[in-house]
Amino acid sequence: MASTEKDKGNRRVTIREVAEDAGVSVAAVSKVLRDAYGVSDTLRAKVRQSMDALGYRPLAAARGMRGQTYTIGLVLPDIRNPFFSDIMTGVNNALERTQYRALIGISQSSATGEMAIVEAMIDRQMDGIILIGATEDRANLDAIAARKPLVAVGHHEPDITTFDTVNNNDQQGGQLVVRQMVAAGYKRIAMIGLKSTTSTILAEREIGYRRGMIEAGLGSAINIVQESQTLRDVQITARRMLQAPNRPDAIFCWTDFIALEVISVATELGLRIPEDVGIAGYDNTVYCDFAQNGLSSIDQSGELLGLQATRLLIERIQGRSQAEHFVVPPRLVIRRSTSPG
Amino acid sequence: MASTEKDKGNRRVTIREVAEDAGVSVAAVSKVLRDAYGVSDTLRAKVRQSMDALGYRPLAAARGMRGQTYTIGLVLPDIRNPFFSDIMTGVNNALERTQYRALIGISQSSATGEMAIVEAMIDRQMDGIILIGATEDRANLDAIAARKPLVAVGHHEPDITTFDTVNNNDQQGGQLVVRQMVAAGYKRIAMIGLKSTTSTILAEREIGYRRGMIEAGLGSAINIVQESQTLRDVQITARRMLQAPNRPDAIFCWTDFIALEVISVATELGLRIPEDVGIAGYDNTVYCDFAQNGLSSIDQSGELLGLQATRLLIERIQGRSQAEHFVVPPRLVIRRSTSPG
DNA sequence: CTGAAAGCGCTTACAG
DNA sequence: CTGAAAGCGCTTACAG
Structure with a gap:
């Protein structure tokens, strides 16, 4: 038995x-x-x-029957991005001297997967939920918030009142990258984004990119390519872009992972980085130092984001009902990949 | 309220x-x-x-008061290693058509952290636990197994009867790396391991390394350095090794993450890879393709490991009481980092 | 095959 | 300040 x-x-x-x-x-x-x-x-x-x-x-489960389980759920799109590790560190630090524990669920980067894991967490009586890089639309997010305290990290919706958000300023981040590229002499600066109708951080980074281009008088060179996240698609896209007649001399990738892949395609095509093409990413993950000459990237202070998200969530669990929206300024870390000459 | x-x-x-x-x-x-x-x-x-x-x-929590919560806990040392993502994929696949859900806890690579998260999972009535890369000693593992069905992934203890284990053959893995390095012409092959008294996979990989060296007649060149996992320590160690008078002409690193760091140190020192020094890792993570010319590595079929671990755990939850030990053969993926000439 | 009752380990009003 | 009792939403023997 x-x-x-x-x-x-x-x-x-x-x-x-x-x-x-x-x-x-x-x-x-x-x-x-x-x-x-x-x-x-x-x-x-x-x-x-x-x-x-x-x-x-x-026994947390028994406590949950009447009161709280002292468990918060952290939903991550996937586990591959080391940036999430920074967030996790912040979460754990915030929980240090409390009775709460964080448990992670992986949504496998799909909206259905995300909803499924959120439902599973609600079934398991989690006291609150932190959603990282939500792919839900607003209606679903509202539905979740109606049932459990919710904090969304990496989701811009400053007017929302039903849940809290925690972000870096993605618009500013995009702009910082373009400015540095322009200063370094690049002109035909392209951006690789993500095919997504729900990602607000993507949208913000794109706006920042556009702003940067326009303010540099490069409005006519604006070139945003939206791709899926699969390695194969990124390779195809990167190859196509870099073999085009008037190919970009710099590419801003919306995340480090993509940037690393673009670097490897560029190298394969015999292009030198940063001389022939400059490349920048986002998240400032540990792998930026491992890339051939170092990958320039935006640091969004993941640990701080995790810490704040957790604090806000616990406040909500304990009764706060008006929304708070926390934004941290991004910081550009310049490495060789965008520093020619 | x-x-x-x-x-x-x-x-x-x-x-x-x-x-x-x-x-x-x-x-x-x-x-x-x-x-x-x-x-x-x-x-x-x-x-x-x-x-x-x-x-x-x-409501899973209520079900758990008398029966099961249909929740299994996955304990990971950290979230930074993309190899764990493969394991997770296997776990989720195995759970696909069941009522069970997997929730992850992060132990922050410490034994106390590991025990804390396991206790938290037991408090939350998890039906069973999968421990990845356990840092506990045998007594603690037995204590856990006495309370909940347990499967350890990345822990060799084939004689144990109280819990199941799932592994790749780490000994064979170490040997495969050395054999290929020898075939490629390397002679002064060193290994970077981990300072740990409890990691059995480390011990196995070291044995494999020794075997490989001895069988190639290089027994006198055996050189194992054990280091912590912090980036700083790895840098110092790598620098010291590569600047030594009779420096190694190849280094087998116990995990990709370390290997990537060693590559970046070697490059900094002006050493060419693979000509001046060959480097291999373990886990065959996605970043192997991103390393300058590709990093040779051992693939341990993480997805399969996760799948098997989950199957075994569910069998245990449903009543099996005799131990099973699953071992998958490792596969060497040769890339440029160990292919000179 | 079907159901009434007890009970899992806690918390929550409510008395005292 | 302290405690007896009810109840959270399920599952588990046990009758029928």
Whole structure:
């Protein structure tokens, strides 16, 4: 039987046993557990001691039946991008001295996958959800927010009132990249974006790119190519762009991962970086240092984003109902890939 | 109040409402839910229809109070290594047509972090746990296995009876790398490992390396350096190795991440890869293709590992009690980094 | 095959 | 400040 398999060894200590050991009521123990008010110091001390002595650990699932599970869900599009690791570090730091724990679900970069994992998290009584790089449309996000406290990281919607958002200023980020490329002498600067109708960060980065081009008097050279994220598609796109008659002399890629792939295609075609073509990415992941001569990229302070998102979420769980929108300024890290001569 | 915040909108449909709607007992609905036997087709059909009509979703936390939560916990040392993404894909594929969902916890590469996240998962009533690259010692692993079904991926302990293991043959992997390096003409082949007393995969890869060296008559050139995983330490180590009087002409790094860093240090020192020094990694991550000329690496079929681990875990959850140990053969992917001339 | 009742381990009003 | 009782949404024996 499954039960014999699962119940092996140490049976769990329950709140009742702690209560008996301390000679108090179950309700009293519960109060100590939740740091609720209305408990005397002596009672609290007795209970704490019994909890330690018995090695008591509250069962989150049971707590969730009436109250909270002290669990927050983090939804990531995929796990491949090391940038998410920075966010995760921030989340864990924010949770350090709390009873909350973060558990991650992977949406496999699809809207249906994302909705499925969110539903699964709600079924599991998570207290709140942090959505990274949401691919949902606004209606779905609202539906989620109506059921659980929600914070979206990497989703611009500053007028929304039902959930919080945490972002770097993607528009400014795009603009910073173009400005530096222009300063470095590049003229035919193209951008590789993502084919997506819901990604607001993409849209913002594109606006920033356009702004940068226009302010440099390069409006007529604006060239945005939108592709899927699969390695194969990126390769095809990059090859086509770099073999075109009037090929770009610089490419701003919306994320490092894409930029690395473009670098490898360019190298294959015999183009030198940064002399023949300059390349920049976004996220400033560890791999930027590993790219042949270093990949210029935008740092969006992932750790800070994760920290803020977590703080906001816990505030929401504890009752705040008006929306907050946090934005951190981006920082361009210039490396060899956009520094010719 | 927190409760007003959380209970907003759509109240959840419960099993009781489904039962009323279908005109059957709560117990009957529960049976349909669990695909338990002893339900007539007509009753099952009625219940299914009511569930659909009402949009019923069982609350996993409540199910867990008596039975299972249909949740399995995946513990990863960190999220930075894209190899884990392959494992995750395999896990999700295995779970595709089941009621189970996988949730990930990050241990931040420390043994205390690992134990903390495992405890948190047990508190949250996970049905079973998959531990990737465990840093626990045997006693702790046994303690976990005594409480929950456990499968360890990347942990060699073929004689263990209390939990299952899933691995690639790391010994063979190490040997394959050395053999190819020898065939390519390298002689002073060094290995960069990890300072760890608990990592059995490290130990196995080292044995494979030694075997390979001895079988090639290079036993006297055996040179294993053990380092921490921090970028800084790796840089220092790599610099020291490559500037030594009789420096290695090839380095086998225990994981791609380290290899990429070594490549960047070598390049900085003016060494050409693969002519002056050959470099190989382990895991065959996507970044192998991005490294300057491609990084040779061992593919351990992460997706398959994840799939098998999940299958074994579910078998354990459903009652199997004798241990199984699955091993997949490694495959060397040769790229430019070890192909001079 | 079907259902009424007890119970999982907590929290939540409500009395005292 | 402290506690007895009800209840969260399910599953599990146990009758019928």
